[in-house]
Amino acid sequence: LASLEVQPFPTVLEFPTGKTGGGHVMVAAGPCGVESREQTLKAARYVKAHGAHMLRGGAFKPRTSPYAFQGLGLEGLKILAEAKRETGLPIVTEVLSPEQVELVAEYADVLQIGARNAQNFALLQAVGEAGKPVLLKRGMSMTLEEFLMSAEYILSRGNMRVILVERGIRTFEKATRFTLDVSAVPVLKSWTHLPVWIDPSHPAGKRDWVIPLALAGLAAGADGLIVETHPEPEKALSDAAQQLHEHEFAELMDKVRRLVAAL
Ligand code: PEP
Numbered sequence: 001l002a003s004l005e006v007q008p009f010p011t012v013l014e015f016p017t018g019k020t021g022g023g024h025v026m027v028a029a030g031p032c033g034v035e036s037r038e039q040t041l042k043a044a045r046y047v048k049a050h051g052a053h054m055l056r057g058g059a060f061k062p063r064t065s066p067y068a069f070q071g072l073g074l075e076g077l078k079i080l081a082e083a084k085r086e087t088g089l090p091i092v093t094e095v096l097s098p099e100q101v102e103l104v105a106e107y108a109d110v111l112q113i114g115a116r117n118a119q120n121f122a123l124l125q126a127v128g129e130a131g132k133p134v135l136l137k138r139g140m141s142m143t144l145e146e147f148l149m150s151a152e153y154i155l156s157r158g159n160m161r162v163i164l165v166e167r168g169i170r171t172f173e174k175a176t177r178f179t180l181d182v183s184a185v186p187v188l189k190s191w192t193h194l195p196v197w198i199d200p201s202h203p204a205g206k207r208d209w210v211i212p213l214a215l216a217g218l219a220a221g222a223d224g225l226i227v228e229t230h231p232e233p234e235k236a237l238s239d240a241a242q243q244l245h246e247h248e249f250a251e252l253m254d255k256v257r258r259l260v261a262a263l
């Protein structure tokens with residue numbers, strides 16, 4: 001169902017703040033995790049002011065260590081709802097299990113499936129039935145064919161609103177956190193009509209490298225970005241090193257606008 005042979009024109013997803021696919025670029029931005037009302041509202045206000053189209057923020061966090069910050073859960077979803085009421089930005093937030101889908105779908109405009117759950121087939125089927133667009137991250141060790149098969153789990157349940165996100169894969173290189181597979185963009189776009197986004201934050205692992213990776217993704221033809229930014233990144237409870245300061249996010253948006261206009 002994802003194939004261009006089935007649908008020979010790009011899928012365009014429309015939100016009140018913008019469109020993605022078919023030449024339209026959107027930017028989702030916000031903190032890695034929802035940590036407090038103040039932190040999230042601050043981030044929501046400035047990402048909106050700098051031109052973002054969607055607010056990201058994890059309420060349920062899939063942490064590598066069970067002892068690390070796991071997110072605020074339902075309280076986090078309520079904070080995101082308040083940020084949406086104030087800014088009008090649609091919300092993208094992660095769902096970790098099939099049991100959580102109904103709850104998260106009450107608050108989220110887009111359901112995020114994380115890299116670590118990219119082959120959780122029960123979860124993929126559950127979001128396929130939730131009636132909300134899905135932002136599907138590529139697993140860190142998935143081939144592009146496997147990635148599209150994960151998308152098929154969602155599409156085959158009747159949900160055609162899927163965004164594919166390249167967020168870096170495991171290679172032998174240790175300088176970056178993951179290796180952004182920029183080739184995923186042209187390859188996926190030659191196979192599928194679905195929008196393809198880049199997450200430059202998780203492969204970079206370090207804020208200095210986020211802007212160049214984001215621009216590389218867009219130059220390669222990506223239909224959107226999902227980027228982490230935090231009002232006080234040094235104090236972040238997760239992914240502190242890679243979240244952009246507000247001024248860096250502003251610089252990113254300025255460069256994104258100029259690049260998109262030139263493409
Ligand atoms: C995230 O977006 O905060 C996240 C956990 O990303 P990923 O699933 O790509 O690691």
Ligand code: MN
Nearest residue numbers: 032228238239
């Ligand atoms: Mn993160």
